[in-house]
Amino acid sequence: DGGITQSPKYLFRKEGQNVTLSCEQNLNHDAMYWYRQDPGQGLRLIYYSQIVNDFQKGDIAEGYSVSREKKESFPLTVTSAQKNPTAFYLCASKGQHNSPLHFGNGTRLTVT
Amino acid sequence: DQQVKQNSPSLSVQEGRISILNCDYTNSMFDYFLWYKKYPAEGPTFLISISSIKDKNEDGRFTVFLNKSAKHLSLHIVPSQPGDSAVYFCAASPPRGFGNEKLTFGTGTRLTIIP
Numbered sequence: 001d002g003g004i005t006q007s008p009k010y011l012f013r014k015e016g017q018n019v020t021l022s023c024e025q026n027l028n029h030d031a032m033y034w035y036r037q038d039p040g041q042g043l044r045l046i047y048y049s050q051i052v053n054d055f056q057k058g059d060i061a062e063g064y065s066v067s068r069e070k071k072e073s074f075p076l077t078v079t080s081a082q083k084n085p086t087a088f089y090l091c092a093s094k095g096q097h098n099s100p101l102h103f104g105n106g107t108r109l110t111v112t
Numbered sequence: 113d114q115q116v117k118q119n120s121p122s123l124s125v126q127e128g129r130i131s132i133l134n135c136d137y138t139n140s141m142f143d144y145f146l147w148y149k150k151y152p153a154e155g156p157t158f159l160i161s162i163s164s165i166k167d168k169n170e171d172g173r174f175t176v177f178l179n180k181s182a183k184h185l186s187l188h189i190v191p192s193q194p195g196d197s198a199v200y201f202c203a204a205s206p207p208r209g210f211g212n213e214k215l216t217f218g219t220g221t222r223l224t225i226i227p
Contacts, residue, residue, distance in 0.1 A: 004155075006155075009153075031213060035217075040121070040219060041219060042118075042201060042217045042218055042219035042220055043156070043201065043217040044217075045214060045215075045216075048213065048214065050213055058214070088153075090155055090156070092155075094213075097208050098144050098161075098163065098205075098208075100146055100148075100158040100161060101158070101203075101215055102158070103148075103155030103156050103157070104155050105153075105154050105155045106153065106154065106155050108153070
């Protein structure tokens with residue numbers, strides 16, 4: 001059945017290492033998004049992509065990078081430049097105008 | 113600048129009673145509003161939405177009310193059930209051509225239903 005798959009569920013990295021979070025969708029949605037959730041701060045937009053080979057910065061893009069080579073996939077790289085990378089990362093996709101976002105089940109990244 | 117605000121971080125309600133979650137927004141361009149429910153370590157799931165051309169939308173036990181003049185929306189859950197215990201986020205977006213591709217989320221309200 002259709003949905004969004006994020007992997008892995010939990011990820012541990014040493015400080016200074018880049019890490020890539022996977023997001024795949026089979027909903028045939030054009031738009032995909034990455035959000036970050038921190039306690040007491042809700043969901044903050046990192047990057048989004050409305051079409052293949054194009055993406056835009058969200059509100060907190062510094063220290064992150066993305067690619068959109070395929071419609072189904074929107075991987076997020078957390079670079080060593082991200083000052084507070086430990087967080088819960090959520091990927092989402094969206095269909096038509098004024099339709100809701102569909103979220104994956106998230107990846108909990110811990111950097112020590 | 114928090115454009116979507118949920119001023120109550122937590123709310124406790126007796127099972128069977130009404131739960132009312134509130135959300136305020138500052139951007140008058142917003143014209144589409146949504147509520148999401150989130151359990152720990154899971155992604156948010158969509159609950160209900162409302163367009164600014166309406167002031168009420170109902171789906172089963174869930175009703176969303178929109179007061180455009182006050183820039184306020186609320187989610188009513190009646191009757192409240194133990195499975196409703198979760199964090200609830202409101203979200204908003206402006207019309208197409210004005211950033212419609214982005215949803216702005218509030219900080220969430222943790223609802224606890226007391227058996």
